[in-house]
Amino acid sequence: MSFRVFSCAVCGRPFYEYDDPNPKTWLKNFRILFSGPNGVSVSGVGQHNELFLGYFSAHWEYTTRWDNPNTGALDGPIGVLTQSPISNRHGFLFHEACWSLLEKIYQPKPIPWSRLYDVCKSMPLSKRGAVNISWGHDYGGLLLSDNESFYPWQRRVFNMSVDRKLRLSASMDPMCGSNIEQLLHEQPQGIPFMDKDHPTAQVKRSVDVFSRLPPEIRDIIAYSLSVRDAANLRLASRSFFSVFANQQFWASRFSPDSDRSWLFELWNKRGYKAWRWLYRRTDDACLSPALRNRKRVWKLLEHLRDIVDLQWKENSQASISHVDIPGLKYRKITADVRLETPSDTRHYFDEGCRLLRQQNVTIPPQLSQVAVSTVQVGDIDYVSGMRFVSSEGTVTEFGYWSGKKIYSTDVTSLEGFNVATGTRGIQAIQILDEKEHTSQWLGSRDECPKTRYLVVSKPIRTIEAGFDACKMISLAVEYEDLGPIDRSIEQTKSLRDVGYWYPEVPGRDLYLNEYSNVVDTCYPDEHRPLCWISFGGPGGIYLKYVKGMTITFRGDILRCVEFIYEGIDIPIRNRRVGRRALRGYDKVFYFPIDGPGGEIIDAVEVMLANVDENEVHDSFRNPVLKAFRVLTNRGRRHLQPPLSFVYDELKVIKIAPGTTITGFYVGQHPSLGLTSLGVISEVVKR
Incomplete structure (x- = not known):
């Protein structure tokens, strides 16, 4: 039996509050997203009543609850997080309230259970204090990172924040909506603002091209912008000067995917008139602890949704040899990939990444463009997929794509990659052509090691990419072996060209004096x-x-x-x-x-x-x-x-x-x- 304290995969709070006298507190109610004999499922609502009780038991049917007398006895425990599977079932914990908020975010679509499970499975576990999923973020300020003991790409041990105000709000039920009804019944306070008909808001058509647009079109443009962007637009175009006096603009702030989307009770609110006042009233400084926690959890869920909603591009083509063969050579770089074994309990998966998928892609003979898609996981952007475009316009995409963050560069040949990679995945790629001209970095290259090992200076024939559930974690190339001269270059390759270097690859004017145990411990196919x-x-x-x-x-x-x-x-x-x-x-x-x-x-x-x-x-x-x-x-x-x-x-x-x-x-x-x-x-x- 495990005696660890476990936390919610979303909000980071444990499933027990030892000083809470309420036996039905929201912190104890949970659902388990688990994999079992019948695939991925979500349990009914259970309740965890003891701080050090090791097992989480619930009904396995989603529609059931622990407090419904008609549902009968619980089906039994499910292994979670660092625990071993129980009856071939293992999963991840969510507060009932956090799961309900996730359903609101996906509304009217269902939550993709299998995708969510794979994403959770890809993340290492933090075991400092309560066990939780180590997303690479601080759970909205709830935890503090140790950046002094670790480099940015290493695991950052988290401690609980000492901010009492934040910890108080994090203990409040994020699904509680009573505060919102109170806000709607408050007397709005007047906010001085220039009326639409004020003379300074009039536009001279000769100096503002937006003045030629119908007002309805200008409203649509304004509604699609954030408040900050709308404020900047007001400074750039006097046609939009009066947008902040438009109550419909402020009402649009409370729609899904907007500034105040976490107030989902107001998505379809009709008849309310003081939207601009309400926007000010729901500023961070004015929120109740419960609504502050609602906002924190909602932002974490939006981040999670962006990861889960990545689309897998199924495009595996030619196979790749994992060893050198006559006429072809092979090289590979990787993040800190932790292999999963049949008896794996995830107990030691506290850093790195999991290999879940691989794709092999043949490089078009005549290239015109290379692009990468990136995704933010925690506080870091990672490469999630790649795209090759031939000179004839043929597009080859592979990996995960969202379309939100794409970097591209025009190229005519491909003879190598410079790669920036941390322990959890590849963060950026730089393209080298036949003349060893380098492109700009595609992705986020900052604060992580770089390697030149995939700079082969020969035409690359095929690449193989490894992925977890959301990002690229390894990259291999197969290229032409041009004979004895090429092989002699391989044998004399410097540590400068095969190592993963931080903060940058050392320049050619520096001597590395490769006589120590560094050479003995440096292998390109291991992230060291x-x-x-x-x-x-x-x-x-x-x-x-x-x-x-x-x-x-x-x-x-x-x-x-x-x-x-x-x-x-x-x-x-x-x-x-x-x-x-x-x-x-x-x-x-x-x-x-x-x-x-x-x-x-x-x-x-x-x-x-x-x-x-x-x-x-x-x-x-x-x-x-x-x-x-x-x-x-x-x-x-x-x-x-x-x-x-x-x-x-x-x-x-x-x-x-x-x-x-x-x-x-x-x-x-x-x-x-x-x-x-x-x-x-x-x-x-x-």
Whole structure:
């Protein structure tokens, strides 16, 4: 039996409020979206009465309720979230109120149960505190993210917000509509506003092209805009100056998919006259706690609907070989894909993504355009699908499409991709043609690792894309093998060209000195980002300001290396590698360096040790970094940490002759800390 506390897939609140004296509180009522012997179903409404009761039992028939005496005994428990399936049934929890709001959003259409289940299944689980689906957002401010301990693409551990006002509103039933009736009976307060017939609202037709449109057409245009866009339009065109005096404009704010769509009781309200006042009255600062929670949950549901409503483009064509064969070669990059096993309980699926679908597509011989569709999942935009358009106009689409966010570029040939990818999926793609000209990035490239591994500089014949339920999570290419010269290039390919680099791929003027365990632990078909800093700055311009370096350990785990400067403010991305939030039990070691006096680091030794694979639940490569020693040009050396420990291997990192160490690059694991260390050097003018 599990003794964890579980949360709603939508609102993030647990299914029990221990200090709530009401035994029928909305927080206890639930539905389960589950997969069973008969496919995907939704349970009836059950009630969870004990904080640490491990199982959720309900009637399996959707129309039933726990408090209906005519429905008989409950059908039995269903495994949820991190639990194992029970009677081949496993699913995800929703508050009854949150599910009812989702039905309102989809009204008059039904909720696509199977699609919703697949989307939930694609998301990792957060187990910090109550177990919930880790969408990558903060549940509308309810949770706080730890951005100090993790890079943006890694899992961000969430803690409960300390905002009492927000936590109070989040405990209120979002389906409660009594506050809305009270609002409608309040006496509207006058809002001074210029009347339509005011002289300054008159339009000179010679200076405003919109004045030629009939008023009804101008109204339709205004109704389709947000309030902010309508305000900007008023500034640009005096024909729309009086739109804010139009009560029908404000009434349109309360329609589905508009600013106040979460007030669904007002969608078909007739006879009401004070819409502009009501819009002001339902501003965030004026809302009751229950309506504030309604708005929070509604926005989360709209975000979820955008993901669920993605359309799958079935367009699988030629097969692709997963190994090199005569005449063809194969390369693949991937997000942090976690394989699902028959006995998988999802207990260890706390980061990364699931592979649910694959497609193989033949590249048209004569290209004219490449486009990608993107979808926002949590706080990040991901590539969800791709489209190739031939010069004859033939369109090949695959993956998931919504039509809301599309990036495109004109190309005539395809010989490679630069790819930006986090642990949960591919975020952006850049196209390279036969002359290695690069397109703009298609998607959101910021704050995630990039790789050049799919830049093949040969005609790409076929691509294979892997997907979860909403986004692309892997991309492979099959291209022509042009003979012995091409194979020799493959064998000498640099870590620069095969690794996943953050924040950018290092430039060609930087030497990576590939003699450490970084090379041993870097495999292109595994998502193992390399994070690097240039503590010496371009051409070593910061070296004379270096005052020292600090190394942070948590127990025997190396977490972070940071350089200290004197007389200059250096950006964090140049001076710190590794993420860490300092805890009281962390140990920080300091090594002074006399940069102003000309002292520099001129050698690095790394100590490596094998780690028991049972200590972590995702794949990694042994040995891993345990400590390192720096040596300076003054003969000083410092071991990090300065204490005795056991290691299995010592490596001395050799740098290119005539160069100076100006940077570090590391591999980082959420549990093991910094797992590898390499040095960057460059030619520095003295």
